[in-house]
Amino acid sequence: xxxxxxxxxxxxxxxxxxxxxxxxxxxxxxxxxxxxxxxxxxxxxxxxxxxxxxxxxxxxxxxxxxxxxxxxxxxxxxxxxxxxxxxxxxxxxxxxxxxxxxxxxxxxxxxxxxxxxxxxxx
Numbered sequence: 001x002x003x004x005x006x007x008x009x010x011x012x013x014x015x016x017x018x019x020x021x022x023x024x025x026x027x028x029x030x031x032x033x034x035x036x037x038x039x040x041x042x043x044x045x046x047x048x049x050x051x052x053x054x055x056x057x058x059x060x061x062x063x064x065x066x067x068x069x070x071x072x073x074x075x076x077x078x079x080x081x082x083x084x085x086x087x088x089x090x091x092x093x094x095x096x097x098x099x100x101x102x103x104x105x106x107x108x109x110x111x112x113x114x115x116x117x118x119x120x121x122x
Contacts, residue, residue, distance in 0.1 A: 007114050014107045017046060021096060021103070032085050036092040043099045050106050058105035063098020070097075 021042055028035040047059070067089060074080055074088030085091040 011110045039092045039095040059098040059102040062101025063094045066097035067094035
C-alpha cells in the first residue's frame with residue numbers, strides 16, 4: 001500500500017476514534033460509571049494502537065493538566081458540570097481528556113505527514 005493511502009486510512013481511524021468519544025460523552029454523560037467504562041475501553045484500544053513515548057506523553061500530560069485545569073476552573077466558579085463526582089468534575093473526564101490528547105497528537109502527526117507528502121510531490 002502506498003504511503004498516502006496508509007496515511008489517509010490512519011486519519012480515518014483517528015477521526016472515528018474521536019467521533020466515538022464525542023458520541024459517548026454526548027449520550028452517556030448522565031451515567032458517570034458507564035461513561036468511565038466506555039472511555040476506559042476506548043483508551044485501552046487507543047493505547048494498544050498507539051503507544052510510543054510521545055503517545056503516552058500526550059495521554060498522561062494532557063489528561064493530568066486538563067483535569068487539574070478543569071478542577072481549578074470549577075473551584076473558581078468559571079463553570080460547573082451537571083454531573084460532577086470528584087473535585088467538581090466527572091470521574092471520566094481525565095481519561096476522556098487524555099485520550100483526546102492522544103488522538104489529537106496522532107492526528108497532528110498524520111496531517112503533518114500528509115502535508116509533507118503533498119509538498120514533496122509538487
